[in-house]
Amino acid sequence: MATQMKPSISSRTVGRLCVYRRILSQLLQKGSEYIFSRDLAAISGVSASQVRQDLMNVPAWGTPQNGYTTEKLLLAVNGCLGQTREMNSVLLGAGHLGQAILHYFNETQPKLKMKAIFEADATLVGSPLYGVPVFPVQELDEKICLLNAQVAILAVPESEAQEIAETLVSAGICSILNFTPARLQLPAHVFVENNDIQLSLERVAFYAGQAMSEPASQTLSEGSLA
Amino acid sequence: MATQMKPSISSRTVGRLCVYRRILSQLLQKGSEYIFSRDLAAISGVSASQVRQDLMNVPAWGTPQNGYTTEKLLLAVNGCLGQTREMNSVLLGAGHLGQAILHYFNETQPKLKMKAIFEADATLVGSPLYGVPVFPVQELDEKICLLNAQVAILAVPESEAQEIAETLVSAGICSILNFTPARLQLPAHVFVENNDIQLSLERVAFYAGQAMSEPASQTLSEGSLA
DNA sequence: TAGATTGTTAATCGATTAACAATC
DNA sequence: TAGATTGTTAATCGATTAACAATC
Known part of the structure; x- marks a missing residue:
């Protein structure tokens, strides 16, 4: 059966x-x-x-x-939604976007613990952000396995996304929130949630253009709930 | 007919x-x-x-x-996608998220011209960001009409989103990219594209929890294309 | 030519909406 | 009670996938 x-x-x-x-x-x-x-x-x-x-x-x-x-x-x-278990997470990229995410994170995700940030820019490495340590991305390989993290948030340049994602998955990450425009090619067991800001911009630009060229038509309030 | x-x-x-x-x-x-x-x-x-x-x-x-x-x-x-006409846009909120968006904007949206930024934090007002002037949000009412903008990007706190959106719409904005979790109540002719980062976090947390409690099942790579 | 791919139509799948008996 | 709302099933709608004749 x-x-x-x-x-x-x-x-x-x-x-x-x-x-x-x-x-x-x-x-x-x-x-x-x-x-x-x-x-x-x-x-x-x-x-x-x-x-x-x-x-x-x-x-x-x-x-x-x-x-x-x-x-x-x-x-x-x-x-129904709430996980009973706490989970560890890591953030890749400490630029403006990364810091914005980190801010939301601390306010709204009590179940997810942010353990570490990895960043390429040496000037951002060293001093913690919102109490989370910032490591150079070169140390990702050696450090990631020790963190026992399940969730990763990708806020790095598109060109680095695929390689970093593969490293993360091989270290046991099973869920990725991907803020890069890259379409990640990963094993099927990995959950990927894409939040493509560039795409959001392109879409709003498209519909704005539509609205201008046909001002009489009633545009739907799209994307109201993903 | x-x-x-x-x-x-x-x-x-x-x-x-x-x-x-x-x-x-x-x-x-x-x-x-x-x-x-x-x-x-x-x-x-x-x-x-x-x-x-x-x-x-x-x-x-x-x-x-x-x-x-x-x-x-x-x-x-x-x-098919490209607007022939250029459009003006404004950014509400010059925090980390606003600055991250602005960065993408300049790189990828040649058709959308960013005309002005409005910000509540007085310390951010005055000096331009990426060449775009930053005004105090109190001056939104008087300035917005002069800008002839069609597109607005909302990167303000949730509590201010609805009121600001209404001001924008009354000034002729017809497309809004809403980065706040607020569900905007606006006239039907206004196009709203929601990009709810908090929701992305909640969703990835949910599926990570699912993956942990049923490790054998094959989780779909969801949200791959919105 | 033979074989693979295109453009397009039909079939399937899933998600949203409508309908309605049960119920407080 | 009468009336409105719930939980749930059925109908509809739209989006994705499959199929296939046309074609290079």
């Missing part, structure tokens, strides 16, 4: 659940005790059907009377 | 066409004269069917013998 396949949640649904989580957290701070799927949908910018469909993965339990209890729903979504 | 609808290209296709363009440009520099859909697909990380389907929008003309002429295909893709 084949082993039961996990019904693993789709990437899009995970993204929306993260959005719901953030919104529920904000609502709770504002003191909202209950919320209807319709309202959560409006704030998130998706349909109510979509919200209820997504919440089936959690699962969540609401009532026709009050909808969902904000706190209970937040806990449930957290339980 | 209803006016003929433009067959406007989907957001995903636009994204892939941008990727093809970048790859074709690199191939041309390396001296590759011809390319088959299969090879372009392999480099892009999509299927050959997908490539040919996408290229129908361009349109492109290849031969069974040689595939596509790299230079001709690049020109055709450019013609």
Whole structure:
């Protein structure tokens, strides 16, 4: 008999659940005790059907009377998304982008521990950033194995991305957040999340051009939820 | 009779066409004269069917013998994506993220002219960044209308995003690249491209956790092309 | 020519939306 | 209770993949 396949949640649904989580957290701070799927949908910018469909993965339990209890729903979504185990991560590249990421990181990712930064520019090496040590990228090979990291964030120039990614994978990294435009060629077991800022710019430029050449047409608010 | 609808290209296709363009440009520099859909697909990380389907929008003309002429295909893709008119843009927020974006901007977006940066931190105001003047965000209202900008890039704190976006829209901005986690509530004619770095982090954390708890399963390389 | 690739149409797949019985 | 909302299934929609005649 084949082993039961996990019904693993789709990437899009995970993204929306993260959005719901953030919104529920904000609502709770504002003191909202209950919320209807319709309202959560409006704030998130998706349909109510979509919200209820997504919440089936959690699962969540609401009532026709009050909808969902904000706190209970937040806990449930957290339980669905939240890792129980802490994970170690490394950052490649301490330029402006790297530092911007690091800033978000410390504020929003309590489960991910940033252990080290690797940087090519010698002037940035040495003094810690946000309390994280910065090593020269030349020492990546020798240091990475000692860090026991599972997650890596790539904020290096495109030309170095593939080689560094391969080093990371051979050291046991299984998830990469890739901010370079490079399309990484890696073993299938490695999860790669691409965030291509250059592509975002190109896309917004395209639709802006469209909007200018056909000013009457109603452009969709695209990309609202990845 | 209803006016003929433009067959406007989907957001995903636009994204892939941008990727093809970048790859074709690199191939041309390396001296590759011809390319088959299969090879372009392999480099892009999509299927050959997908490539040919996408290229129908361009349109492109290849031969069974040689595939596509790299230079001709690049020109055709450019013609499909490329705006003929130049557009003005503004950047909101001159922190690390803003400066990182600005760096990409100057390197890759010849058609978009960055006219001004608005920043809340007084210590950053005054001296230009990459040749672009930096104004205090308090002067946004009075200055924005003079700039004749169509595109805005939001790299401000989440709490300020909605209000600033509304100001931008009332000043004629029709396309916004939103780097904040805020879900902007704006008129339907405004194109919004969200690039939520916090969400990228949350998603990679989720899948890393998945990979750790079920090490045997083969995780898909997700998000390879938005 | 024979064989591989193209452009395009048809089939499949997955994701979103609609519908609705159950229910508070 | 009556009415609105939930959880869930069915229908729709769009995007990806497969198939294949045309062709160099």
